[in-house]
Amino acid sequence: IFMSVWNVHINFFPxxxxxxxxxxxxxxxxxxKNPKSSQENERTSVVIENKNGIKVLYRQIAGTVARRIVFYVREGExxxxxxxxxFIKFGSxxxxxxxxxxxxxxxxxxxxxxxxxVIAEFSE
Known part of the structure:
Protein backbone atom coordinates (compact mmCIF):
# COMPACT_ATOMS: atom_id res chain seq x y z
CA ILE A 1 0.00 0.00 0.00
CA PHE A 2 1.76 3.13 -1.23
CA MET A 3 1.11 6.48 0.45
CA SER A 4 2.04 9.70 -1.32
CA VAL A 5 3.02 12.83 0.57
CA TRP A 6 -0.62 14.00 0.32
CA ASN A 7 -2.13 10.89 1.95
CA VAL A 8 -2.85 10.31 5.63
CA HIS A 9 0.09 8.30 7.00
CA ILE A 10 -1.57 6.70 10.01
CA ASN A 11 -1.27 2.91 9.96
CA PHE A 12 -3.76 0.46 11.45
CA PHE A 13 -3.51 -3.10 12.74
CA PRO A 14 -4.61 -5.52 9.97
CA LYS A 33 7.49 2.50 -4.91
CA ASN A 34 10.86 0.86 -5.62
CA PRO A 35 10.55 -2.93 -5.12
CA LYS A 36 13.93 -2.96 -3.32
CA SER A 37 12.64 -0.55 -0.66
CA SER A 38 10.89 -3.46 1.11
CA GLN A 39 14.28 -4.96 1.98
CA GLU A 40 16.67 -2.01 1.83
CA ASN A 41 14.85 1.00 3.31
CA GLU A 42 14.37 1.94 6.95
CA ARG A 43 11.42 -0.16 8.11
CA THR A 44 9.67 -2.02 10.87
CA SER A 45 8.64 -5.67 10.58
CA VAL A 46 5.68 -6.80 12.70
CA VAL A 47 4.04 -10.23 13.05
CA ILE A 48 0.61 -10.50 14.66
CA GLU A 49 -1.00 -13.85 15.50
CA ASN A 50 -4.77 -14.04 15.92
CA LYS A 51 -6.75 -16.39 18.20
CA ASN A 52 -6.98 -18.98 15.39
CA GLY A 53 -3.20 -19.12 14.95
CA ILE A 54 -3.16 -17.11 11.71
CA LYS A 55 -0.04 -14.97 11.45
CA VAL A 56 0.29 -11.81 9.36
CA LEU A 57 3.54 -9.96 8.72
CA TYR A 58 3.38 -6.31 7.82
CA ARG A 59 6.07 -3.72 7.26
CA GLN A 60 6.07 0.03 7.62
CA ILE A 61 8.59 1.25 5.03
CA ALA A 62 10.06 4.76 4.95
CA GLY A 63 10.42 6.46 1.58
CA THR A 64 12.67 9.16 0.17
CA VAL A 65 10.91 11.94 2.07
CA ALA A 66 9.61 9.87 5.01
CA ARG A 67 12.46 9.46 7.44
CA ARG A 68 10.61 8.64 10.59
CA ILE A 69 8.56 5.57 11.48
CA VAL A 70 6.53 5.35 14.69
CA PHE A 71 5.05 2.08 16.02
CA TYR A 72 2.93 2.20 19.17
CA VAL A 73 3.26 -1.29 20.71
CA ARG A 74 5.87 -3.97 21.38
CA GLU A 75 6.13 -7.76 21.37
CA GLY A 76 3.66 -9.54 23.62
CA GLU A 77 1.03 -6.82 23.57
CA PHE A 87 2.51 6.22 11.37
CA ILE A 88 5.15 7.00 8.79
CA LYS A 89 5.87 10.63 8.06
CA PHE A 90 5.30 11.73 4.44
CA GLY A 91 5.61 9.41 1.38
CA SER A 92 5.86 5.80 2.44
CA VAL A 118 -11.26 -4.67 3.81
CA ILE A 119 -8.19 -5.86 1.90
CA ALA A 120 -8.59 -9.59 2.62
CA GLU A 121 -10.57 -12.25 4.47
CA PHE A 122 -9.11 -15.37 6.08
CA SER A 123 -10.53 -18.80 5.35
CA GLU A 124 -10.72 -20.04 8.93
Missing part, protein backbone atom coordinates in the same frame (compact mmCIF):
# COMPACT_ATOMS: atom_id res chain seq x y z
CA UNK A 15 -6.03 -8.03 12.49
CA UNK A 16 -6.62 -8.53 16.20
CA UNK A 17 -4.18 -10.68 18.14
CA UNK A 18 -0.83 -10.69 19.90
CA UNK A 19 2.30 -8.99 18.55
CA UNK A 20 4.62 -11.99 18.24
CA UNK A 21 7.53 -10.20 16.57
CA UNK A 22 8.67 -6.60 16.19
CA UNK A 23 11.93 -5.33 14.71
CA UNK A 24 13.18 -1.92 13.60
CA UNK A 25 15.61 -2.06 10.67
CA UNK A 26 17.87 0.87 9.77
CA UNK A 27 18.23 1.35 6.05
CA UNK A 28 18.27 3.49 2.96
CA UNK A 29 15.64 5.93 1.75
CA UNK A 30 14.84 4.71 -1.76
CA UNK A 31 11.53 5.74 -3.34
CA UNK A 32 8.81 3.77 -1.54
CA UNK A 78 -2.54 -7.49 22.47
CA UNK A 79 -3.82 -5.39 19.57
CA UNK A 80 -7.23 -4.79 17.99
CA UNK A 81 -7.93 -4.77 14.25
CA UNK A 82 -8.45 -1.26 12.81
CA UNK A 83 -6.90 0.53 15.80
CA UNK A 84 -3.92 2.79 15.10
CA UNK A 85 -0.60 0.94 15.02
CA UNK A 86 1.62 3.92 14.23
CA UNK A 93 4.56 2.27 2.06
CA UNK A 94 3.06 -0.61 4.03
CA UNK A 95 3.50 -4.21 2.84
CA UNK A 96 1.10 -6.86 4.17
CA UNK A 97 2.07 -10.54 3.86
CA UNK A 98 -0.94 -12.87 4.18
CA UNK A 99 -1.35 -16.67 4.29
CA UNK A 100 -1.57 -18.23 0.80
CA UNK A 101 -5.21 -19.29 1.21
CA UNK A 102 -6.38 -15.76 2.06
CA UNK A 103 -9.22 -14.31 -0.05
CA UNK A 104 -7.82 -11.01 -1.38
CA UNK A 105 -10.51 -8.31 -1.75
CA UNK A 106 -8.47 -5.59 -3.51
CA UNK A 107 -6.39 -5.46 -6.66
CA UNK A 108 -3.34 -3.53 -7.80
CA UNK A 109 -4.27 0.10 -8.37
CA UNK A 110 -7.21 0.17 -5.94
CA UNK A 111 -7.30 3.07 -3.49
CA UNK A 112 -7.72 1.92 0.10
CA UNK A 113 -8.68 3.83 3.24
CA UNK A 114 -7.05 2.99 6.55
CA UNK A 115 -9.32 1.22 9.02
CA UNK A 116 -12.15 1.19 6.43
CA UNK A 117 -11.18 -0.89 3.38
Missing amino acids: LSGIVKYFRYHKGKYLLA EVVQSEESG RVDVFLPLDTDIKVKIGDKVKGSQT
Whole structure:
Protein backbone atom coordinates (compact mmCIF):
# COMPACT_ATOMS: atom_id res chain seq x y z
CA ILE A 1 0.00 0.00 0.00
CA PHE A 2 1.76 3.13 -1.23
CA MET A 3 1.11 6.48 0.45
CA SER A 4 2.04 9.70 -1.32
CA VAL A 5 3.02 12.83 0.57
CA TRP A 6 -0.62 14.00 0.32
CA ASN A 7 -2.13 10.89 1.95
CA VAL A 8 -2.85 10.31 5.63
CA HIS A 9 0.09 8.30 7.00
CA ILE A 10 -1.57 6.70 10.01
CA ASN A 11 -1.27 2.91 9.96
CA PHE A 12 -3.76 0.46 11.45
CA PHE A 13 -3.51 -3.10 12.74
CA PRO A 14 -4.61 -5.52 9.97
CA LEU A 15 -6.03 -8.03 12.49
CA SER A 16 -6.62 -8.53 16.20
CA GLY A 17 -4.18 -10.68 18.14
CA ILE A 18 -0.83 -10.69 19.90
CA VAL A 19 2.30 -8.99 18.55
CA LYS A 20 4.62 -11.99 18.24
CA TYR A 21 7.53 -10.20 16.57
CA PHE A 22 8.67 -6.60 16.19
CA ARG A 23 11.93 -5.33 14.71
CA TYR A 24 13.18 -1.92 13.60
CA HIS A 25 15.61 -2.06 10.67
CA LYS A 26 17.87 0.87 9.77
CA GLY A 27 18.23 1.35 6.05
CA LYS A 28 18.27 3.49 2.96
CA TYR A 29 15.64 5.93 1.75
CA LEU A 30 14.84 4.71 -1.76
CA LEU A 31 11.53 5.74 -3.34
CA ALA A 32 8.81 3.77 -1.54
CA LYS A 33 7.49 2.50 -4.91
CA ASN A 34 10.86 0.86 -5.62
CA PRO A 35 10.55 -2.93 -5.12
CA LYS A 36 13.93 -2.96 -3.32
CA SER A 37 12.64 -0.55 -0.66
CA SER A 38 10.89 -3.46 1.11
CA GLN A 39 14.28 -4.96 1.98
CA GLU A 40 16.67 -2.01 1.83
CA ASN A 41 14.85 1.00 3.31
CA GLU A 42 14.37 1.94 6.95
CA ARG A 43 11.42 -0.16 8.11
CA THR A 44 9.67 -2.02 10.87
CA SER A 45 8.64 -5.67 10.58
CA VAL A 46 5.68 -6.80 12.70
CA VAL A 47 4.04 -10.23 13.05
CA ILE A 48 0.61 -10.50 14.66
CA GLU A 49 -1.00 -13.85 15.50
CA ASN A 50 -4.77 -14.04 15.92
CA LYS A 51 -6.75 -16.39 18.20
CA ASN A 52 -6.98 -18.98 15.39
CA GLY A 53 -3.20 -19.12 14.95
CA ILE A 54 -3.16 -17.11 11.71
CA LYS A 55 -0.04 -14.97 11.45
CA VAL A 56 0.29 -11.81 9.36
CA LEU A 57 3.54 -9.96 8.72
CA TYR A 58 3.38 -6.31 7.82
CA ARG A 59 6.07 -3.72 7.26
CA GLN A 60 6.07 0.03 7.62
CA ILE A 61 8.59 1.25 5.03
CA ALA A 62 10.06 4.76 4.95
CA GLY A 63 10.42 6.46 1.58
CA THR A 64 12.67 9.16 0.17
CA VAL A 65 10.91 11.94 2.07
CA ALA A 66 9.61 9.87 5.01
CA ARG A 67 12.46 9.46 7.44
CA ARG A 68 10.61 8.64 10.59
CA ILE A 69 8.56 5.57 11.48
CA VAL A 70 6.53 5.35 14.69
CA PHE A 71 5.05 2.08 16.02
CA TYR A 72 2.93 2.20 19.17
CA VAL A 73 3.26 -1.29 20.71
CA ARG A 74 5.87 -3.97 21.38
CA GLU A 75 6.13 -7.76 21.37
CA GLY A 76 3.66 -9.54 23.62
CA GLU A 77 1.03 -6.82 23.57
CA GLU A 78 -2.54 -7.49 22.47
CA VAL A 79 -3.82 -5.39 19.57
CA VAL A 80 -7.23 -4.79 17.99
CA GLN A 81 -7.93 -4.77 14.25
CA SER A 82 -8.45 -1.26 12.81
CA GLU A 83 -6.90 0.53 15.80
CA GLU A 84 -3.92 2.79 15.10
CA SER A 85 -0.60 0.94 15.02
CA GLY A 86 1.62 3.92 14.23
CA PHE A 87 2.51 6.22 11.37
CA ILE A 88 5.15 7.00 8.79
CA LYS A 89 5.87 10.63 8.06
CA PHE A 90 5.30 11.73 4.44
CA GLY A 91 5.61 9.41 1.38
CA SER A 92 5.86 5.80 2.44
CA ARG A 93 4.56 2.27 2.06
CA VAL A 94 3.06 -0.61 4.03
CA ASP A 95 3.50 -4.21 2.84
CA VAL A 96 1.10 -6.86 4.17
CA PHE A 97 2.07 -10.54 3.86
CA LEU A 98 -0.94 -12.87 4.18
CA PRO A 99 -1.35 -16.67 4.29
CA LEU A 100 -1.57 -18.23 0.80
CA ASP A 101 -5.21 -19.29 1.21
CA THR A 102 -6.38 -15.76 2.06
CA ASP A 103 -9.22 -14.31 -0.05
CA ILE A 104 -7.82 -11.01 -1.38
CA LYS A 105 -10.51 -8.31 -1.75
CA VAL A 106 -8.47 -5.59 -3.51
CA LYS A 107 -6.39 -5.46 -6.66
CA ILE A 108 -3.34 -3.53 -7.80
CA GLY A 109 -4.27 0.10 -8.37
CA ASP A 110 -7.21 0.17 -5.94
CA LYS A 111 -7.30 3.07 -3.49
CA VAL A 112 -7.72 1.92 0.10
CA LYS A 113 -8.68 3.83 3.24
CA GLY A 114 -7.05 2.99 6.55
CA SER A 115 -9.32 1.22 9.02
CA GLN A 116 -12.15 1.19 6.43
CA THR A 117 -11.18 -0.89 3.38
CA VAL A 118 -11.26 -4.67 3.81
CA ILE A 119 -8.19 -5.86 1.90
CA ALA A 120 -8.59 -9.59 2.62
CA GLU A 121 -10.57 -12.25 4.47
CA PHE A 122 -9.11 -15.37 6.08
CA SER A 123 -10.53 -18.80 5.35
CA GLU A 124 -10.72 -20.04 8.93
